[in-house]
Amino acid sequence: MIVIRSAARMAAVARRLEREGKRIGFVPTMGALHEGHCSLIRAAAARHDMVIVSVFVNPLQFGPREDFARYPRPFGRDRRLARAAGADLLFAPPARELYPPGFQTAVEVGPLARRWEGSARPGHFRGVATVVAVLFELTRPTTVYVGQKDYQQALIVGQLIRDLRLPIRLRVQPTVREPGGLAMSSRNAYLSAAERRQALALFHALRAARARIRAGERRPGRIAALMRGLIRAKAGVRLEYAAAVDARTLEPPRRLRGRVALLGAVRVGRTRLIDNLLVGVP
Numbered sequence: 399m400i401v402i403r404s405a406a407r408m409a410a411v412a413r414r415l416e417r418e419g420k421r422i423g424f425v426p427t428m429g430a431l432h433e434g435h436c437s438l439i440r441a442a443a444a445r446h447d448m449v450i451v452s453v454f455v456n457p458l459q460f461g462p463r464e465d466f467a468r469y470p471r472p473f474g475r476d477r478r479l480a481r482a483a484g485a486d487l488l489f490a491p492p493a494r495e496l497y498p499p500g501f502q503t504a505v506e507v508g509p510l511a512r513r514w515e516g517s518a519r520p521g522h523f524r525g526v527a528t529v530v531a532v533l534f535e536l537t538r539p540t541t542v543y544v545g546q547k548d549y550q551q552a553l554i555v556g557q558l559i560r561d562l563r564l565p566i567r568l569r570v571q572p573t574v575r576e577p578g579g580l581a582m583s584s585r586n587a588y589l590s591a592a593e594r595r596q597a598l599a600l601f602h603a604l605r606a607a608r609a610r611i612r613a614g615e616r617r618p619g620r621i622a623a624l625m626r627g628l629i630r631a632k633a634g635v636r637l638e639y640a641a642a643v644d645a646r647t648l649e650p651p652r653r654l655r656g657r658v659a660l661l662g663a664v665r666v667g668r669t670r671l672i673d674n675l676l677v678g679v680p
């Protein structure tokens with residue numbers, strides 16, 4: 399596995415691979431890799447000649463009061479895990495390589511980016527869409543692999559690809575969970591043992607909501623109230639949002655039908671966590 403730090407070198411290598419007709423699978427990450435990331439890398443390795451993994455803690459997608467400075471950056475470990483999962487190339491640029499002095503363009507996605515994570519984290523999706531657009535241009539992927547864990551982000555990347563007519567296929571891979579059900583996240587490293595147990599309240603609420611829908615409930619307000627009640631009842635967990643929405647638009651429908659996304663965000667201590675489940679409503 400080769401490690402590239404320079405944007406110019408990354409672009410040159412990707413263009414050479416393109417000329418050689420290689421199919422490139424791309425896995426963008428912020429590092430602190432875990433089994434969720436590795437599942438994306440393995441999925442890419444199974445279907446592509448070449449797997450590029452990027453590790454970049456993107457300053458544009460963090461708010462001023464968020465955890466950019468303390469976000470974990472275990473580079474040696476990331477390198478080992480990426481290689482073991484099947485990455486051929488690790489692109490780990492310093493910020494000035496992606497955003498050189500004078501950089502002033504942003505990519506803004508519309509309504510899909512407004513609610514949920516978009517309103518809880520103003521500017522977050524502008525930062526995500528901007529870095530993704532730059533990374534796509536540098537790595538020239540055939541297919542990009544993202545996790546359902548960040549469901550709204552996955553929809554936004556899909557929208558960006560469609561709107562900009564990028565010749566890139568999007569694959570959304572299932573959320574990888576800890577044995578107890580907690581969705582794997584680099585931010586789980588912030589949690590104490592007690593907080594890990596508390597954090598499960600989010601997954602349990604999503605699961606209870608899914609069961610209630612499967613049992614016939616079709617009123618999104620009732621499902622949201624169920625999730626909110628379960629989360630609020632758990633000491634140490636603060637609810638940010640919980641909702642049952644249309645899985646394509648992320649808008650709350652009048653009645654649940656088709657594909658429904660159950661979305662939730664909580665705070666446990668200083669740590670912010672998100673999770674979701676998709677449910678098919680017959």
Ligand code: AMP
Nearest residue numbers: 427428429434544545547548573574582
């Ligand atoms: P991040 O490093 O958090 O920016 O995540 C990089 C990619 O890994 C994104 O596409 C995430 O959705 C995906 N990802 C993160 N956690 C998981 C997980 N538990 N299961 C599957 N994919 C994940």
